[in-house]
Amino acid sequence: MARKNFSEKREAIYSLIRNTKTHPSAEWVYQQLKDKYPNISLGTVYRNMAMFVEQGLIVSIGTVNGRERFDADTSLHAHFICDECEAVIDLDYLPYDRELDDSVALNTGHSVKNHSVFFHGKCRKCVEKSFI
Amino acid sequence: MARKNFSEKREAIYSLIRNTKTHPSAEWVYQQLKDKYPNISLGTVYRNMAMFVEQGLIVSIGTVNGRERFDADTSLHAHFICDECEAVIDLDYLPYDRELDDSVALNTGHSVKNHSVFFHGKCRKCVEKSFI
DNA sequence: AACGATAACGATAATGATTATCGTTTACAT
């Protein structure tokens, strides 16, 4: 799983993102790593996240309540965003419709790279909680 | 077009948003109004935007490069976002698929309110520019 | 018209996320 020439911190950040489904923010990553690396800097996390995005290792899936969220699964897939707890959940079972991109390009004259779909609402856990 | 009990500034902000297709940010609205109202405050724009969203008169369509963008067309429709010039363009000809919301709710157990679709790429104008 | 209550405002400070800076440390090749 380790990558070419990654420093210890960089590797730790990357493998943490790879091995979580939480679509983390930089702050979240920082909080997770503070235990194992007590002197890690938040700036280091931001710096490495930006580099991962730059290199296509991860993608930014936009911002939830002002905080940028990342995904190590770079395939095009939809997400569910819980407006209550800010959870971002994969909906990778939904097929990606590339023909839709072509159709929009044809209809509008814009050059379409891709599209993203975000479902909003209350996640299952939050729905259950509200019944207690 | 004027609304119930709107102050002059509030009315100006609201009708500006209504009469543009740019999906403006708070800063953009502020810049537009500075000529006519030289002493208008950016805080006033933010305050009123928040109130319009609160009351359902406009919606936030998320953030583009860190700046929140608004839409006075509160109907559910897709948008094209130009990654070069930050233009946000309506794709209101695309039908909204409410059954998709039901299907996701059924498949995941989340309570789905709605979904939003963002196409990314280069808008027609930017494509043309790059050929000059 | 004057009064008082309330809403809205302008100016500005505060916040929070992100980015930049800069001196130091690490890793690694010579």
Added chain:
DNA sequence: ATGTAAACGATAATCATTATCGTTATCGTT
């Protein structure tokens, strides 16, 4: 061991947004 470049930690700076607070405008009532 030394030199070089990459990476780091600490911290300052930036940028969008939100909060504060004293002042001003609005409006209904007298």
